[in-house]
Amino acid sequence: MExxxxxxxxxxxxxxxxxxxxxxxxxREAVLEDLAETRMAHLEIHCPGLSxxxxxxxxxxxxxxxxxxxxxxxxxxxxSRMHAIIRYQAEEYVxxxxxxxxxxxxxxxxxxxxxxxxxxxxxxxxxxxIFAEERVRLE
Amino acid sequence: MPPAQQGKMLVTFWGTRGSISTPGRSTxxxxxxxxxxxxxxxxTKIIFDAGTGIRxxxxxxxxxxxxxxxxxxxxxFLSHTHWDHIQGLPFFQPAYLKEVVxxxxxxxxxxxxxxAVLKGQMDVEYFPVALSALAAQLSIQEMSExxxxxxxxxxxxxxxxxxxxxxxxxxxxxxDKRVVYATDVELDRLVDGSAGGDCRALLDDYLxxxxxxxxxxxxxQYTAQEYAEKAGWGHTSIPVxxxxxxxxxxxxxxxxxxxxxxxxxMLDSLWKELRKAGPDKGATQVFWAREGMTLAV
Numbered sequence: 001m002e003x004x005x006x007x008x009x010x011x012x013x014x015x016x017x018x019x020x021x022x023x024x025x026x027x028r029e030a031v032l033e034d035l036a037e038t039r040m041a042h043l044e045i046h047c048p049g050l051s052x053x054x055x056x057x058x059x060x061x062x063x064x065x066x067x068x069x070x071x072x073x074x075x076x077x078x079x080s081r082m083h084a085i086i087r088y089q090a091e092e093y094v095x096x097x098x099x100x101x102x103x104x105x106x107x108x109x110x111x112x113x114x115x116x117x118x119x120x121x122x123x124x125x126x127x128x129x130i131f132a133e134e135r136v137r138l139e
Numbered sequence: 140m141p142p143a144q145q146g147k148m149l150v151t152f153w154g155t156r157g158s159i160s161t162p163g164r165s166t167x168x169x170x171x172x173x174x175x176x177x178x179x180x181x182x183t184k185i186i187f188d189a190g191t192g193i194r195x196x197x198x199x200x201x202x203x204x205x206x207x208x209x210x211x212x213x214x215x216f217l218s219h220t221h222w223d224h225i226q227g228l229p230f231f232q233p234a235y236l237k238e239v240v241x242x243x244x245x246x247x248x249x250x251x252x253x254x255a256v257l258k259g260q261m262d263v264e265y266f267p268v269a270l271s272a273l274a275a276q277l278s279i280q281e282m283s284e285x286x287x288x289x290x291x292x293x294x295x296x297x298x299x300x301x302x303x304x305x306x307x308x309x310x311x312x313x314x315d316k317r318v319v320y321a322t323d324v325e326l327d328r329l330v331d332g333s334a335g336g337d338c339r340a341l342l343d344d345y346l347x348x349x350x351x352x353x354x355x356x357x358x359x360q361y362t363a364q365e366y367a368e369k370a371g372w373g374h375t376s377i378p379v380x381x382x383x384x385x386x387x388x389x390x391x392x393x394x395x396x397x398x399x400x401x402x403x404x405m406l407d408s409l410w411k412e413l414r415k416a417g418p419d420k421g422a423t424q425v426f427w428a429r430e431g432m433t434l435a436v
Contacts (some may be wrong), residue, residue: 094431106432109391109424112149115431117168117403 041093041116041133043086048126049078057093062086064124065098078102079125086116093131095122148292148311148318149179150431156193157323157360157374157396158223168403170430173223174396176320180313182211183290187309187320187356188218192430193227196269201232204239212240214289216296218322219306220245220256228257229266233312239275246307247281248298254279255292282307297348299324300341301334310348316436319349321397322358326375327366351388353436356428359394362409377409382398385421393428 041057055062055072063070067081074083082099087094096113097104105123106114116122122129154160154172161171173190186193204210213233218224233239245253257279259271265410270277286295293312298305301324308321329342349355360379361369366376377394384392397406406427413425 020434048384092431097435107426109426110434111153111432112435114429 036138037135038138039091039093039133040136041131043072043122044130044132045072045074046128046130047074049069057086057088059088061088063098066125074125074127076126079127083124092116093133095131100124140234143166144378146313147180147435148313148316149433149435150318151177151179151196152192152393152395152428152430153177154188154227155395155397155428155430156190156223156399157358158399160223161399165402165404168429169397169406170403172397172430173226174218174322175227176256178292178311178318180292181290183292184211184213185289185292185294185311186213186215186426188224188322189215189226189228189231190223191227194230194232197232197234204233204236210239213240214294216247216294216307216309216320217242217243217253218300218320219304219310220249220253221304221323224323225257225260229261229268234273234275234277235278237274238405241275241277243277243279245279246298247283247304249281253281295348297344299326299345301328303314305371308345308348310352313412317352318354318356318436319352320356321345321349322356322418323373324358324375325373327370327379330379330383333370346383346387349384349389352390354391354393354434355384355387355389356393356395357384358396360396360398364383365398377413381413381423381425384425389423391424391434392423393434394425395428396413397427418427420422 006042043055043057045053045055062072063082063085064072064074065081065083066073066075066079070082082098083100084095084097087096093116094113095104095106095116097111100122102125103110107121116131120131122131146202154175155170156173160173164172172192175190175192175196177196178185186196200210210233234241243257254282260266261268261270282296286293291313295306295310297322299308306323308319311318326345328343329338332338334341357380358375359377360374361376363376363378374396380394381392410427
């Protein structure tokens with residue numbers, strides 16, 4: 001007997017089929033509303049000796065550093081006071097080094113700036129940060 | 140610019156893909172636009188190649204112009220005039236602005252004058268706007284001297300013969316820092332001796348040119364397996380490129396001109412293999428050039 005590879009089977013009851021088959025007038029606006037999506041991104045921050053922490057980026061700029069002015073404060077060795085910033089621009093997240101002493105590494109490469117992609121690994125001082133994003137439908 | 144980056148060359152990849160643009164989700168990490176690199180050193184603004192990536196660079200520069208009301212002269216150096224290196228030029232917005240000064244440089248070794256080639260791709264059969272209709276203060280120069288100074292940047296170039304129709308490599312020097320752009324060349328044929336002629340001398344020329352580069356941006360379009368089927372197509376295999384970069388004492392190698400068939404997943408796997416084969420074995424740091432990445436050299 002062949003292995004059943006079905007992922008999903010929808011099989012409504014007969015009285016529901018009639019209701020489903022009725023033509024519905026769908027406005028263009030309603031369709032576009034359904035299509036609109038955005039990118040939800042978060043950082044997963046791994047610091048030595050601590051449990052990983054997740055922080056949502058919320059389509060806003062986020063500064064990262066040791067100092068109190070940073071939105072994401074990492075009071076760790078080798079992190080500068082204002083180390084880097086993650087900007088939200090043109091519907092993308094871009095990391096930029098702010099002239100830090102030890103640099104901002106992206107997947108092991110020291111960068112001045114770079115557009116972020118899913119699962120990129122950022123190294124800031126002793127912190128390892130994973131960028132993750134997903135596309136979600138706008139409500 | 141943050142103070143720590145002042146005096147450095149900022150190198151931004153606007154297009155990293157070889158041969159043809161490859162938009163789509165499978166290439167969004169490393170990029171789908173064809174070659175275009177922007178190098179800034181103060182007011183010296185240098186562009187390498189005008190592949191489709193130059194369109195987004197143009198939007199960025201236009202935005203800068205609108206915000207600051209000035210844009211320093213732009214110097215566009217072409218490696219050669221194959222489609223993937225010039226096709227974005229008609230969509231380069233600064234070329235349509237009368238306040239922009241744009242100089243385009245290329246090899247003097249071609250049968251047709253560089254201006255005629257660029258004019259050809261904007262012929263009415265191919266594009267609605269003629270080259271002569273561009274509003275920018277445009278000049279097209281076939282390079283004569285093998286070096287020129289643009290601000291504090293020394294620009295040097297050399298012909299590369301191992302690409303159909305030829306190509307040019309460039310080296311930028313500021314103080315003791317060097318950035319080399321050497322794409323569209325088949326180094327495998329120099330290494331295995333199949334190019335004929337004086338392979339040894341050509342290889343020595345190459346090694347001297349890229350020697351001790353802080354950043355080498357170079358054509359590594361094929362894996363070794365792919366190269367076996369594509370010998371003579373004018374591109375280098377990744378293992379040959381990495382070993383020559385190592386030999387020449389290159390500090391950082393950005394493998395560039397990604398094959399259109401190389402998805403992000405494949406490039407990530409290749410990188411993993413490379414790391415497994417010898418993680419940080421040599422002095423050269425190897426990585427894949429990626430659209431939207433800026434490095435400070």
